[in-house]
Amino acid sequence: MERVDVVVIGGGQSGLASAGALVRQGLTPVVLEASDRPAGSWPHYYDSLTLFSPARYSALPGRPFPGDPDRYPHRDEVVAYLTDCAARLDADVRTGRQVGAVRRAGDGFEVEVAGGELLTARAVVAASGSFGRPHRPDLPGLDAFTGTVLHAADYRDPAALAGRRVIVVGAGNSAVQIAAELHDVARTTLASRNPIRYAPQRVLGRDLHFWLTLTGIDRAPIGRFLRTPPSPPIIDDGRYRAALTRGAPDHRPLFTGIDGAKVTWSDGMREEVDAILLATGYRPDLPYLAGIDGALDPAGLPRHREGRSLVHPGLVFAGLEWQRSLTSNSLRGAGRDAARTARELAALLGRR
Template sequence: MEHLEAVVIGGGQSGLAAAHALAEQGVIPLVLEASDRAVGSWPRYYDSLTLFSPARFSSLPGLAFGGNPDRYPHRDEVVAYLDRYAARLDADIRTGRRVSRVTAGAGGYGIELESGEHLSAGAVVAASGSFGRPHRPALPGLETFTGQVLHVADYRAPAQFAGQRVVVVGAGNSAVQVASELAQVTRTTLATRAPVKFARQRLLGRDLHFWLTRTGLDAAPLGRLLRTPPGQPVLDDGRYRAALSAALPERRPMFTDLEGSKARWADGSVEAVDSIILATGYRPDLPYLTDLDGALDPSGRPRHRDGACLAHPGLAFVGLEWQRSLSSNSLRGVGRDAARAARRLARHLSRR
């Protein structure tokens, strides 16, 4: 059995940031990535996805994004950037390696791969993100709806929905962005439990992320002040607010029921619907930790404090939403959390 100092599970932005931070501490990790490229889930996001943060605020530690720092990079630019980052990283990155199980032992942790391969490590970083676990809420009648139901994780472009009656469920950035582009080709409703909240993308001639960085609200602990229900506001340069005002898409309170292929709305009206797209977020994708006692709570969420596992000192999480701040699961913020986790794990390894 191959023994490593540290294994990072996941080769996306969180795993790459963790590997960089561990190398800075003198720990050369092995990165295990399930797909064939160390770029995480980015290639699978919808085609029109564009970052809400400018390039100058969208890089991982050690490598600037490049190009015009004030532009808002497209999905494919992020993929190319992560490719460059992985190529420069001082780490062993093995793709096509899906981890199926992590267990605790006297020498640290046992890591079992779906291929049947077994490894062991003194420390483990769980950085597998959440894209693999889309959240599908229990909406009335959804189980028996006879039309098409998909999560925004499976959405790519509006062309396939042309001429359909579409309902997008959600009030976040993805929901508004996808519903707005669908409304250009077909009748689309954005169904939400509360009115959509907007935040201006630019203030006093500067992008919002400039002010978040300058004030410290982008980092822990002050950033937690922005975590207020029902969630973060939609960042907008004016386009999306104008689109909703023009009913492109229309915004309606959540449907009260689904009957066959029809939706019943709060005002009592009933209409046929072809497709429902759930832009309802994600949950941490950590099935390989199920057998590691105390690592997860009964719902599958990690039990941690600021990324440190409460039950296992050699296990850290990186890239969780709101792990330490509002930017913990973003390109601009994951490096801070990764550095903190790497320092803690380096101390743990030195005591063994």
């Protein structure tokens, strides 16, 4: 059985940021990434995904994003960037390591990897993200729908839905972006329980993230005060508001029922639909912690304060939505949370 300082579960942006911060604190982390490359969920997002923050605000500590700092990097650029960060990281990054279970072992933890590999660690950083646990809300009649139901996690490009009648459910950035590109090839409606809210991508000639950074809103520790975090607005350069205003796609309140392939709208109109795409977000993907009493609540969500387990010293979380600030689960915020967590673990493990 291998003994290590810290096991970091997940080799995406938060896992790599955590590993780098731990190394700077004199600890020796081992990063376990389930897939064949250390880029987290980024390779699996839809093809057209582009960051809403410029490259200069989308980098991990000490690793500037290459190229024009004011451009908005594409998904594949982020994948290449994270892969390069992992290659340059002075830490043991192991791919193809699916963690099956984490258990308490004395004053530390035992980490079981699929295939039988076992590690013991003094601390564990759960940085496995949420892409593996798409949120599928209980929508009226959805279980009885006879058409195609898919989640944004399953969506790659509009070609597979070309010529079909599609409803995209959601009110976030991905919902609007996917619905707008589907409209070019399919009869598409964006449906949501709540109104669409917008935030301008540029304010007074500067990107929104310039102002968020300047004012400190980007890093304010407000996550601890939020029992129900607000849904972020659509960051828009004007095209998405314009598209929805002209009905391309049209936007309607969520349907009230489904009978077979027919959807009933709030005005009583019924129509046949081919596919419903749920752009309804994700939940933390932490099944390997189920065996640690008190680590998760009954819904499988982490019990924590600013990333620290409420029950188990040495167990911390990284990359949770609103973990500490509005940027905790983003490229631009991962480094700040990681630095804080690393300092705390170093103190706990006696390395400071």
